[in-house]
Amino acid sequence: MNFNFLSPVSDLVLAHNELLSAQALGRKLKIHSAQQGIPDLDDVNIAIFGVLENRNDVNYIGEEFHLNEIRKSFYSLFPGSWNTTIADLGDINRGESVEDTYFALKEAISILIKKNIIPIILGGSQDLTHANYRAYDALIPMVNIVNVDAQFNLGDSTKPIKNNSFVGKIILEKPYNLFNYANIGYQTYFNSQEEIDLMDSLYFESYRLGQVSKDITIVEPVLRDANIVSIDLGCVKGSEVSLNQKSSPNGLDGKEICAIARYAGISNKVTSFGIYEYKPSKDDEMTAMLISQVLWYFIEGVNYRIKDDDFSDDRNYQKFICMVDDQELVFYKSNKTGRWWIEIPFLAEVNNKLKSHTLLPCMHQDYLDACNNMVPDRWYKAFQKNSV
Incomplete structure (x- = not known):
């Protein structure tokens, strides 16, 4: 299994991990380290890895980033009564070109899904969802995508792909494998009327922020039907995240985004889950902890999956x-x-x-x-x- 494009988890994070309680989550993970290499994946159910790529962010200014604070926060949590084995495979670094990064991401996702391992992707700009989608070309005939985002990200598909236009590329590029695209938490004033009309004309699904906040359970069926779930952290209200992450005074709160992650986890169809648009800063503790808790709830959901859609036996x-x-x-x-x-x-x-x-x-x-x-x-x- 070729994972040569993955770099190990930082020694600083591993040193921090050694100071944690023996019951902490970080002490129970299989971790890709410089000393031990990539862990054996034979009994792994969920694999987390970062993708340090944000060059197709429309606001990209040349900054690089790392995921150390997220890992420290996530490792410090305590697992639930789980029966899954989790690995942290480290990070996919920026390729020589963005396309090189996309290729590595597609390869990683494809390898993991074929081994019945659920990949959790930490990004990076959300255009990485396009590469996530293309990893399914040889896996299943049709794909359902759920995007938890304040915007639809349809954009201008005639222009090069960006984090605000990747959905347009997914819709119009061959092979046409997209069956349904659904948005959870969109805010009308962030989307042009043309985009709203296009969503309706394509019979895609969209759930306004107000609808979701009024009754979070309305999004469970669409998440139950998803193959790919992609979360843009910009969907979270500014008061819930660190200073550099803030994008809007309105958005989903911490409980709502965690509930959505849990619904995604309990879905028997969700085979990849991504959190994108992370923008680290000096006061990063709040965002890092929120992402960690979203990961926790997704994994919690996976542990409570029940095969309840077998209708061959009328006793079920x-x-x-x-x-x-x-x-x-x-x-x-x-x-x-x-x-x-x-x-x-x-x-x-x-x-x-x-x-x-x-x-x-x-x-x-x-x-x-x-x-x-x-x-x-x-x-x-x-x-x-x-x-x-």
Whole structure:
């Protein structure tokens, strides 16, 4: 297994780790060190690594950064009652070109996913999500991306990729493997009306900050259906992070971003998770600790994953059928978890590439709406995407 592009965790961080309690998380990790090299990954379930690349940030001014403070904070936390083995593989340094960094990131993600290891990526500018997406080209036929961000990042896809336009590149570049793109926490005044209209016309999903803050549970189904979850730290309100990280007085608070991370963790489909747009500063403790807690909650979620979407055995679920206008809607409720899905039979009939999306995660409220003759929004958008 070739991980030559990964540099080890700093000796300063390792020295700090040695001073921690024997029960601390850092003492239980498999860590890539200069002395020991890359750890054996045979029993590893989750692998964390940094990507020290931010040259495609629209505000890039030539600064370099490291992730030492995040590691110190994360290592100092105590694990839950977990049964997963976690590795810290160090960092992917900047390549000679940004494309070299992208290539190394794609390789790392592809290798890990093929070994059934969930990669957690710490960036760097969020355009790295494009490389994360391209790592799936040879892994699965269609990909769902959830972007937790104040902006859609559609941008001008005719121009070189930047951290504010990478989604436009994902949508328009061949091969066309994107099935659904969803945004959680967008703020209308940060997005042009043209971008908002484009999201609607493509039948992508978006959840405004106010909606999410009012009821965080509305984002669970879309995270349950995601393969890739990408978080831009700019979605967090300025009062929750360090001075250099602040971008807006409004945004998700610490509890909300951690809840979203946990929903991503308990999703059986999420196979890569990234946190981007980290901007270290001298007063970095707050941001580093928030990122550490987001990581903690994602890993906590992974430890509580339950295989509840096997509908081959009717003892595992309850089936509900209701009519909305002339359309028969079929819902499934897991007996294990109480989570809901809605059937989309036409996807399997029309396009073999979409077979994995014939069951769409939804909420109990969607079933109640259907009983009141209202078509669930997620079902409608999936139907329209298939009809285009």
